[in-house]
Amino acid sequence: MRVRLVDVTKKFVSLRGEVFAVNRINLEIKDGEFFVLLGPSGGGKSTLLNLVAGLEKLSAGEIWFDEKLVNSAKGGVFLTPKERNVAFVFQSYALYPHLNVFENIAFPLRIRSGQKITIKQSVEKAANTLKISDLLFAKPKELSGGQRQRVAIARAIVRQPSLFLLDEPLSNLDPQLRLSTRRELKELQRKLGVTTVYVTHDQLEAISIGDRIAIIRDGGLVQVGTPDELYEKPKNPFVATFIGAPGMNLIETSVQEENGIYWIRLGNKRISLPQNRKNDFEKFVSKTCILGIRPEHIKINPFQTEQSFRARIKSIESLGRDELVQVSIDDVDILVLTNEPGLEKDEVVDIEFDLSKLQIFNK
Amino acid sequence: MGERRLKSILIILGSIFMIAFCLMPFLYMLIISISKNPDFLASLGNFQFASDNYHGILTIKSLHFLDYLRNSIVVSAVSAFITVLIAGLAAYAITRLTLLGKVFILLFVLAISMFPQISIVSYLYRFMGRLNWINTYQGLIFPYIAWILPLSLWILVSYFSQIPRDLDRAGLVDGCSKWQILRKIIFPVAAPGLFSTALLAFIFAFNEFMFAVMLTIDYHSRTVPVGIALFQGLHGEIPWGTIMAASTIATVPIVICTILFQRHIIQGITRGAVKG
Amino acid sequence: MIKKYTLKELSESYAFVAPLIIFVLVFILFPVIGTFLTSMFRDVAFLTKEFIGLDNYKKLLVDSRFWQSFQFTILFTAVSVPLELGLGLLFALLLNEFLPFRGLLRVCVLIPWAIPAAIAARIWELIYNFHYGLANFVVQSFGFSREPINWLGTSGTAFFSLVVSDAWKTIPFVAIILLAGLSAIPDEIYRQAQVDGSNFWQRFFRITLPLLRPVLVVALLFRTIDALRIFDLIYVLTKGGPGGSTTSLSFYGYKYFLVSDFGYGSAVSVTLFAIAFGLSIAYLRLGKFKEEIL
Numbered sequence: 001m002r003v004r005l006v007d008v009t010k011k012f013v014s015l016r017g018e019v020f021a022v023n024r025i026n027l028e029i030k031d032g033e034f035f036v037l038l039g040p041s042g043g044g045k046s047t048l049l050n051l052v053a054g055l056e057k058l059s060a061g062e063i064w065f066d067e068k069l070v071n072s073a074k075g076g077v078f079l080t081p082k083e084r085n086v087a088f089v090f091q092s093y094a095l096y097p098h099l100n101v102f103e104n105i106a107f108p109l110r111i112r113s114g115q116k117i118t119i120k121q122s123v124e125k126a127a128n129t130l131k132i133s134d135l136l137f138a139k140p141k142e143l144s145g146g147q148r149q150r151v152a153i154a155r156a157i158v159r160q161p162s163l164f165l166l167d168e169p170l171s172n173l174d175p176q177l178r179l180s181t182r183r184e185l186k187e188l189q190r191k192l193g194v195t196t197v198y199v200t201h202d203q204l205e206a207i208s209i210g211d212r213i214a215i216i217r218d219g220g221l222v223q224v225g226t227p228d229e230l231y232e233k234p235k236n237p238f239v240a241t242f243i244g245a246p247g248m249n250l251i252e253t254s255v256q257e258e259n260g261i262y263w264i265r266l267g268n269k270r271i272s273l274p275q276n277r278k279n280d281f282e283k284f285v286s287k288t289c290i291l292g293i294r295p296e297h298i299k300i301n302p303f304q305t306e307q308s309f310r311a312r313i314k315s316i317e318s319l320g321r322d323e324l325v326q327v328s329i330d331d332v333d334i335l336v337l338t339n340e341p342g343l344e345k346d347e348v349v350d351i352e353f354d355l356s357k358l359q360i361f362n363k
Numbered sequence: 364m365g366e367r368r369l370k371s372i373l374i375i376l377g378s379i380f381m382i383a384f385c386l387m388p389f390l391y392m393l394i395i396s397i398s399k400n401p402d403f404l405a406s407l408g409n410f411q412f413a414s415d416n417y418h419g420i421l422t423i424k425s426l427h428f429l430d431y432l433r434n435s436i437v438v439s440a441v442s443a444f445i446t447v448l449i450a451g452l453a454a455y456a457i458t459r460l461t462l463l464g465k466v467f468i469l470l471f472v473l474a475i476s477m478f479p480q481i482s483i484v485s486y487l488y489r490f491m492g493r494l495n496w497i498n499t500y501q502g503l504i505f506p507y508i509a510w511i512l513p514l515s516l517w518i519l520v521s522y523f524s525q526i527p528r529d530l531d532r533a534g535l536v537d538g539c540s541k542w543q544i545l546r547k548i549i550f551p552v553a554a555p556g557l558f559s560t561a562l563l564a565f566i567f568a569f570n571e572f573m574f575a576v577m578l579t580i581d582y583h584s585r586t587v588p589v590g591i592a593l594f595q596g597l598h599g600e601i602p603w604g605t606i607m608a609a610s611t612i613a614t615v616p617i618v619i620c621t622i623l624f625q626r627h628i629i630q631g632i633t634r635g636a637v638k639g
Numbered sequence: 640m641i642k643k644y645t646l647k648e649l650s651e652s653y654a655f656v657a658p659l660i661i662f663v664l665v666f667i668l669f670p671v672i673g674t675f676l677t678s679m680f681r682d683v684a685f686l687t688k689e690f691i692g693l694d695n696y697k698k699l700l701v702d703s704r705f706w707q708s709f710q711f712t713i714l715f716t717a718v719s720v721p722l723e724l725g726l727g728l729l730f731a732l733l734l735n736e737f738l739p740f741r742g743l744l745r746v747c748v749l750i751p752w753a754i755p756a757a758i759a760a761r762i763w764e765l766i767y768n769f770h771y772g773l774a775n776f777v778v779q780s781f782g783f784s785r786e787p788i789n790w791l792g793t794s795g796t797a798f799f800s801l802v803v804s805d806a807w808k809t810i811p812f813v814a815i816i817l818l819a820g821l822s823a824i825p826d827e828i829y830r831q832a833q834v835d836g837s838n839f840w841q842r843f844f845r846i847t848l849p850l851l852r853p854v855l856v857v858a859l860l861f862r863t864i865d866a867l868r869i870f871d872l873i874y875v876l877t878k879g880g881p882g883g884s885t886t887s888l889s890f891y892g893y894k895y896f897l898v899s900d901f902g903y904g905s906a907v908s909v910t911l912f913a914i915a916f917g918l919s920i921a922y923l924r925l926g927k928f929k930e931e932i933l
């Protein structure tokens with residue numbers, strides 16, 4: 001199912017005054033897509049997900065499921081979660097403490113007054129899919145975090161929802177379990193083919209699991225795209241630093257033009273920018289702007305070249321296979337990811353940017 | 364060392380005093396109820412066991428004790444049940460739903476529970492008179508419900524607000540209406556809380572006196588506390604043995620309940636009070 | 640702007656609180672208002688009802704019996720509430736110690752709470768019996784007094800007797816809620832204070848009491864309101880006597896209702912109501928409770 005958000009806005013009125021938790025977001029989620037909402041804490045991800053689920057009501061805007069209008073502030077249209085047929089997995093799992101696992105999974109079917117036999121079959125099928133068949137008669141409080149999470153997912157898939165919504169479902173699991181569950185979740189989604197919206201504030205998780213990612217910040221949509229697009233073409237410095245670990249280096253500078261060639265200056269050295277990217281740099285000429293370069297796109301050279309900078313190594317941090325090196329060019333600190341052996345603190349080296357990967361942003 | 368020793372002595376003495384103070388009247392009631400003469404203390408050592416008192420209170424029809432007991436139990440049980448139901452609905456709305464003036468409702472209800480009963484009862488008396496409800500069960504049950512509601516509401520609000528909101532949301536997504544969420548999720552999860560509230564409500568109704576004095580006339584609806592308070596002898600001498608036997612029969616079940624469910628009751632009292 | 644669906648949701652929410660509101664309005668608030676109104680009428684059985692403004696209240700001012708019961712009510716509250724809070728605190732402190740049979744002790748303390756006040760009063764009536772009651776037996780066998788005391792027969796002893804039996808009935812409530820307050824104080828604070836070399840009394844006055852203050856104010860509030868409206872005990876034990884010396888305001892009003900003088904009785908009730916109301920507000924100010932509710 002396709003989900004379309006038009007000018008979606010949610011305003012909370014609380015003692016603090018008015019808060020726009022979600023502000024004029026326009027989005028389209030494609031059928032069968034694994035869509036991730038990513039952003040810092042308090043950005044409005046959960047609120048947006050709740051709006052899609054029908055757990056909150058729009059203050060302005062519209063939400064469409066395929067050709068059906070499910071919520072419109074102006075039109076006074078509001079479909080309940082039940083009418084929208086969505087399934088939700090909560091961060092706290094929200095298992096019913098008074099029911100055992102079987103009854104928890106069966107709950108949505110019972111509410112929809114399904115047949116006894118089909119209920120049993122569906123529950124067992126869902127339990128099998130999530131490998132919790134042997135837990136069916138345990139109470140939630142007897143289960144481990146990972147098991148609870150599976151039960152919550154089983155409860156969500158048991159009734160074939162048209163939309164699958166997950167709000168940070170993995171954040172209560174330990175790191176290893178998180179990795180494996182992430183993979184399983186992705187697989188499950190591919191198998192079921194249900195359109196899925198997944199909220200997380202972990203960019204690694206988002207990149208590895210999402211078909212497309214929307215970055216949400218302060219209630220607004222910052223950028224939407226595939227993980228590769230976000231990685232390679234971040235729209236602004238915020239996205240650039242938010243995606244990738246460590247984030248992109250940002251360097252404040254300006255672009256000069258001389259004889260039809262564009263230059264940038266860093267410290268007391270300037271380098272020329274490649275001719276084939278002229279279009280990208282044109283509009284920044286003679287303005288202060290921000291250059292972005294990822295740590296993995298900087299090379300440490302054994303010798304000086306025309307395009308390299310002199311830099312002093314300030315610190316070295318081992319990441320296992322690679323090393324994260326902090327260098328400074330005059331006053332500017334830059335992180336470099338390298339596997340060059342034998343580097344030492346305070347050593348002076350020459351570094352070179354992969355200029356084809358260079359990003360430039362408005363200040 | 365000295366301080367600790369002194370402290371434990373003080374604690375032991377204090378505890379003995381506490382137990383004696385709390386239990387003595389209760390035990391006194393039990394003893395008088397099974398003694399032949401209530402005046403055995405005056406002529407020491409003259410205690411004689413007798414079950415006459417119990418026999419009398421249970422068999423002499425004109426005393427109507429069993430009627431009083433039945434009235435009390437019916438009125439208290441019905442009041443407690445309905446009160447918990449109504450308070451449960453309201454507590455659900457106050458803790459979960461969009462509602463303007465939640466705090467106002469809570470404070471209003473709290474203020475109401477502080478009104479002296481005397482400022483209500485005369486009007487109620489005439490109101491019930493007009494409805495022809497004096498000396499009926501409903502004539503007691505309705506005021507009782509209103510009277511116990513504030514306490515029950517506060518206790519239940521405190522219980523309900525501890526149930527995670529995500530459970531409601533999960534229920535909504537799973538297709539429940541608000542009413543179903545209340546019935547299938549909140550009520551079952553809060554069952555211990557509902558139980559303690561009902562127990563407290565029952566005890567409150569059972570113990571109520573002023574409404575019962577004003578709104579009942581005879582054994583058709585008179586409750587045990589009033590019955591026992593008005594118990595007079597036929598020949599001038601107060602039949603203490605009989606009164607104490609009646610008191611014992613009326614209180615021992617409640618005391619046993621209290622002992623069995625002390626945890627629930629203590630929780631109920633503290634939630635009702637400490638939150639307010 | 641309120642959305643259409645928000646209105647629908649609101650009306651649905653109010654449906655859930657409606658039964659509560661209706662019950663409380665019909666059976667408590669309206670009666671109170673009715674009593675207010677009645678207090679401005681001459682409303683006596685067999686006479687025509689007549690609006691007389693504040694005449695009933697004017698009559699109160701010069702009614703020496705009213706002032707007697709006013710004085711009794713205030714005095715009773717002023718004596719019994721501090722006594723109950725003090726003993727209640729003592730019991731709570733004891734129950735908070737690691738004693739053997741702690742659960743059993745708690746039950747013992749709960750028993751007086753569970754017994755209906757009217758029945759408790761009946762038990763105390765027997766205890767105070769002049770000829771063969773337990774009170775005189777104890778007093779005489781311990782040699783406090785050679786002659787039996789007519790507990791309920793003289794105004795001083797009757798007052799004292801009422802205070803004692805009221806204390807018996809209500810201390811459990813105070814003890815239980817103070818106990819809850821005590822057990823909410825973390826042990827580490829005490830251990831820290833002990834390490835800092837404080838003695839028992841210092842710990843009590845510097846830590847326990849201040850931290851217990853909110854709960855104490857609650858107990859004080861509830862107990863004061865309850866003591867002001869005392870009725871059951873008096874109804875059974877003294878019937879307001881001897882000589883009207885133990886007539887509480889509740890009982891005084893009740894006596895007028897009994898003879899169907901509703902106007903005057905209502906004026907008495909409203910006065911009691913006003914006293915209780917004023918004191919509650921004063922306490923709430925004292926306890927700075929606004930923030931703590933919700």
Ligand SMILES: Nc1ncnc2c1ncn2[C@@H]1O[C@H](COP(=O)(O)OP(=O)(O)OP(=O)(O)O)[C@@H](O)[C@H]1O
Binds near residue numbers: 012014041046047048
């Ligand atoms: N019911 C509410 N009333 C008032 N403000 C709210 C309410 N719910 C959320 N907000 C505010 O809306 C903003 C967005 O909250 P939201 O929970 O959607 O953020 P989030 O992106 O999910 O954050 P996190 O990653 O921490 O879960 C926050 O500023 C929050 O305080």
Ligand SMILES: [Mg+2]
Binds near residue numbers: 046
């Ligand atoms: Mg969130």
